[in-house]
Amino acid sequence: MNNLDSTQWTKQRNQQWLRQIASYLLLTFLAFIFIAPILFMIVGSLKPDELVLSEASTLKAFIPQQISLQNYRDVFERVKFEKFLFNSLFINGTIVLLGLIVNSLAGYAFARLRWRGRSLLLIIVVALMILPLEAIAVPLFFQFTFLGLRNTYIAQIVPFIANAFSIYLFYTFFADLPQELEEAARVDGASPLRTFVEIIVPVSKPVFATVAILTFLSEWRSLLWALMITIDERVRPLPLAIATFQTLPPTQWGDIMSFGVMMVAPILIVFLLFQKWFVKGVASTGTKG
Numbered sequence: 001m002n003n004l005d006s007t008q009w010t011k012q013r014n015q016q017w018l019r020q021i022a023s024y025l026l027l028t029f030l031a032f033i034f035i036a037p038i039l040f041m042i043v044g045s046l047k048p049d050e051l052v053l054s055e056a057s058t059l060k061a062f063i064p065q066q067i068s069l070q071n072y073r074d075v076f077e078r079v080k081f082e083k084f085l086f087n088s089l090f091i092n093g094t095i096v097l098l099g100l101i102v103n104s105l106a107g108y109a110f111a112r113l114r115w116r117g118r119s120l121l122l123i124i125v126v127a128l129m130i131l132p133l134e135a136i137a138v139p140l141f142f143q144f145t146f147l148g149l150r151n152t153y154i155a156q157i158v159p160f161i162a163n164a165f166s167i168y169l170f171y172t173f174f175a176d177l178p179q180e181l182e183e184a185a186r187v188d189g190a191s192p193l194r195t196f197v198e199i200i201v202p203v204s205k206p207v208f209a210t211v212a213i214l215t216f217l218s219e220w221r222s223l224l225w226a227l228m229i230t231i232d233e234r235v236r237p238l239p240l241a242i243a244t245f246q247t248l249p250p251t252q253w254g255d256i257m258s259f260g261v262m263m264v265a266p267i268l269i270v271f272l273l274f275q276k277w278f279v280k281g282v283a284s285t286g287t288k289g
Contacts, residue, residue, distance in 0.1 A: 078248065
């Protein structure tokens with residue numbers, strides 16, 4: 001009996017071990033599928049231009065034979081990349097900063113304050129989460145054109161400060177915070193704003209980090225609105241800049257790959273720096289409600 005139990009246990013352990021190996025192999029394959037385009041872009045940016053496409057159909061596409069930084073130098077010589085980078089950093093940084101203030105205050109008002117029309121307005125905010133930019137882009141364009149704000153930083157910042165999804169994330173997080181945190185402040189006569197700043201904000205770092213990262217990632221790659229509202233290079237962000245760069249003659253695929261690497265690098269750096277807070281924030285907001 002003991003021998004049978006031992007044999008069965010060994011068989012089950014081997015089956016479990018095989019399933020784990022199969023799972024790791026599948027996950028490794030899927031990871032390579034997702035990483036392959038980024039790896040191809042990075043390797044292509046380090047190759048001479050004539051080798052980028054000629055080696056694209058072989059494994060050499062992921063293994064640089066000749067490493068050169070000439071493509072990166074070409075980008076700075078052909079266009080004002082530093083200006084486009086500044087534009088994107090300024091626009092996105094301002095949206096993130098002002099968005100954290102506006103959306104967190106709105107989320108706190110929905111979660112803690114009681115006022116007439118609160119429930120209806122919250123339903124409207126939730127409904128606005130499914131409304132894409134494409135649905136309001138044209139009337140928004142005519143509005144900013146009428147105000148004389150086309151081709152400005154303001155036109156690229158103001159429409160994206162208040163965000164329904166960010167408000168909802170803040171709302172779900174604040175709604176589940178213990179109210180005991182605020183009772184002492186109320187007893188001392190603190191206003192709701194002071195309570196929010198001094199009590200709520202210090203314990204809400206995960207949700208602030210989550211909203212900041214999601215907003216930055218979303219706005220960094222935004223192309224449609226910049227294409228509609230900007231005219232010249234003065235306020236042109238990186239997504240529109242790379243779209244126009246690849247049409248500049250002559251077509252240099254190595255230069256395009258280099259432009260892409262420098263455009264993707266900031267969002268990878270931001271995500272890696274705040275990955276811990278992002279995962280913690282998603283876990284704390286996504287499992288509540």
